Amino acid sequence: MRIAIVTPSAVTRRTGNRHTAARWRRFLREAGHDARVHGRWDGKPVDLLLALHARKSYEAIRAFRDAFPDRPLVLALTGTDLYRDIRVDSKAQEALRLATRLIVLQDRGADELAPELQGKVHVVYQSAPPLTVRQRLPGRAVCVIGHLREEKDPFRAALALSHIPPTAPIHVVQLGAALAPEFARRARALMDREPRYRWIGELPRPKARRTLAASWLMVVSSHMEGGANVIAEAVMSGVPVLASRVPGNVGMLGEDYPGYFPVGDEKALAALLTRADTDPTFYEALRAACAARQPLFLPEREMGALLAAVSSAADPALPPPH
Secondary structure, three states, rough: OEEEOOOOOOOOOOOHHHHHHHHHHHHHHOOEEEEEOOOOOOOOOOOOOEEOOOOOEEEEEEEEEEEOOOOOEEEEEOOOHHHHHHHHHHHHHHHHHOEEEEEEOOOOHHHHOHHHHHHHEOOOOOOOOOOOOOOOOOOOEEEEEOOHHHHHHOOOHHHHHHHHHOOOOOEEEEOOOOOHHHOOOHHHHHHOOOEEEEEEEEEOHHHHHHHHOOOOOEEEOOOOOOOOOOHHHHOOOOOOEEEEHHHHHHHHOOOOOOOEEEEOHHHHHHHHHHHHHHHHHHHHHHHHHHHHHHHHOOOHHHHHHHHHHHHHOOOOOOOOOO
């Protein structure tokens, strides 16, 4: 099939959606499809449209459906889709109705959708190849990865340091571009005030992945997540995760995962970091819980789930998703 993958950030930034689109293009091409990534659909005929982000890709979704009312359209839902836009934005809501199939990136995502949409849903966990490094970063390096924007609550780990004794070897390394000037100013102010915090900025993806793999822990502090690929990368690198208890993180790590803290609570995060530093049994429990999730994040599993979603959309004779 000829497949157009539409993601609004296809060209402009190294965002999670852009990397997801590139990975899915590779999977689809390996399966024999002619798949191409676009920032916006160019109007050329294709057999299937695969769109990432309901609200931001709405114009492409609407145009494709007008041009080809009977052709399959697969929509992958992001965190801002699931936990904000589809509740308040009419275009995002219409995009759900126009899609033949819906993809969510973790098994709690479908909980946000109306009953009449449940039959469209496929769960496709994002994947990462295993990666280990020979040498760890010095001390207790806590890695935070993601562009600095409001939804990520990006400075929660840095703020937690003020509640950790200065004698502890814990320090925070933050990777990601500031998407607005005020985030860069705040990061620099935090570095001036807290010597255990360092904002590096955006790194090429392979270098960022190696930095993560060399870390002691990773923190995901987001207010909302669709299914953070950095969690898969950490798990597949043997790096335990401390995460805000939001549905997207719970869907990735499991309801009983021991490393959650309340959203926006740096004191609770500091307590978990201190416990991981001083209690080897707790740190090993985090490692074991992450290791148990590794089968979910294998590349071959993601490829199989994606191809199932595409095949189900393209062939009405196939059974609907579960």
